[in-house]
Amino acid sequence: MALIATNALTKRYGSVTALDGLTVEIEPGIVGLVGSNGAGKSTFIKILLGLIDATSGSATVFDLDVATHGVQIRELVGYMPEHDCLPTDQSATDVVSHLAQISGLPRTAARERTAEVLRHVGLYEERYRAIGGYSTGMKQRVKLAQALVHDPRLLLLDEPTNGLDPAGRDEMLELVHRTGTEFGIAVIVASHLLGEIERVCDHLVAIEGGKLLRSAPLHAFTERIGTLAVEVGEGRDLLAARLAAAGLQTAVDGPSVLIDLVDERPFDLVRDTVAELGLPLVRIEQRRHRLEDLFRDAPQADGSGNGVAASAPVAVSTTAAPASGDGQPGDGR
């Protein structure tokens, strides 16, 4: 059975619909819950925790109904909220061990687990100081620690990298990744930053406007390699025409010719064609679609398969990966 299963889950706040008939099954692993702000990520997580009731529809966690078995579910779930949730006048050790007890751990076990978990998240001597003096990064670590201290089977992390600088983000993502992979804890990470989340997840659930856009393994999102951009010093249109004549889908974008990549065939063809025409080749670069582009092209809920159309060639990535292997014969000439 699925770790989490929802059926037509709907939540309305007055006239605002936060979740709109969300039906999804989530298997154990590191799952990214992606969507823009207000897409319904936090609402979804809170319903799973039994923190708020759904307006209609149902949801189960560990095959337990969230509406009736909240206590049993929460005993085995760790939750890291998006917002500030720490008292300022207590030390991390005091707060985390107290919360461990509230999760049902005996006093001594709570203390031991607290020491271990705070070390795991990278808090050392400072854990005895009042949290009021912590940096944002340290507070985020404490928030993660309190979610882990009772050794949950499932971690629900709501924007864990919120407010962190780039180095802090990397460390937090690394922690999330380690926690999910080394310790066998299922993790759901909500984020609006797709570039971050794809680094740690093995499955993505995309929601928008409270609706499911897509739920698929990460590789299904990124396996469509995307676009090959060939930049030439001159003769751009000539190259485009030649390649089109050879049966490739092409488009032009600035100095580059963009070729839809479906398989490996275009690499050789591009090399040969450029050589044949004697064009000054500046670079060949394989552009991976950003996940935003994939979502933008999949407006309807699509729970299965890779029904995402290749994005328009104008969707230029900033996280472009250089082409590999035989793709760069005349680079930098």
Place this chain on the structure above:
Amino acid sequence: MTESTQRVSASSRTGSIYDLGYRRYEGPRLGRGYAVRALALDSLKTAYGIGHGGRAKIAPIVFGAIAILPAIIVVGFLALASRLGARSELEGASPITYDTYYSSITAVITLFCAAQAPELFSRDQRHGVIALYFARALRRADYAVARLAGFGVALLILLLLPMVILLIGRVLLSTDVAAAFGDDLPKLPAVVAQALVIASLFGSLSMAVCAFTPRRAYAIAGIIALFLIPGIVAGIVIGIGTSGGSTGSIGSVLVLLAPGTILDGTSALFFGKDLPEELAFFNLPMWTFLASAIVISVLATLLAVRRFVRMAT
């Protein structure tokens, strides 16, 4: 990367000698009842500032000292009088006895509630910690009840400690310890009963105020207003009534709603005294004060619990 190499890299990065890494917890999970007890104990400690740094202890220590002070003064004078052989005269003249003690420290108890109840019932809202509690293995109503239980016990300690001092002082300073103990013992049930009424009434009303605001200042103002204003209004109505004016049934209702007059009534009931003159004027049976205290406590608790259950997190 394998687990072992990760651990090595983790420990070399952090420089710790031992890095056991993350381990699974296989021990017992004690569930809801245990969580409630742990939270109640934490609430009791928090009410006295324990575990929250030095500044958090100032208010409870000051108010606690003031609440105990009359008992210490009485015992001190008693010791002096016993030496001078004037004990019986002093006892007759002392304004502070078991049955009058609480009315003399009501103001301090009010201040204690105003200072410390927000620490228990508003602070978690203010810092967002409440989301972490609600995300754990207890229900929201459990949270409210546990916090209230802790605060109630804190109030009971504050109320009973001076009485214990008074009792011990009186007994030890008498010539016949056993007889003195026998004399004072029959008064204890009334003392405990009155302390229970005060703790439940003040505790539940304080929680009801604090549940509705994360702001400490508002909670303090709300508690003081709730404890004092009905009493002031009741005092005015009593004044009108006793000076010959007509108050109708409003006066009766008011003296049954103001915490101060309720406690005067229950005190008279428990200690077997007559109602104070101004309360006797309204011709209410004594039990109505106790009934009112119970009803108000229950309603305030339900209101607060309902608020916590519906609170957005």
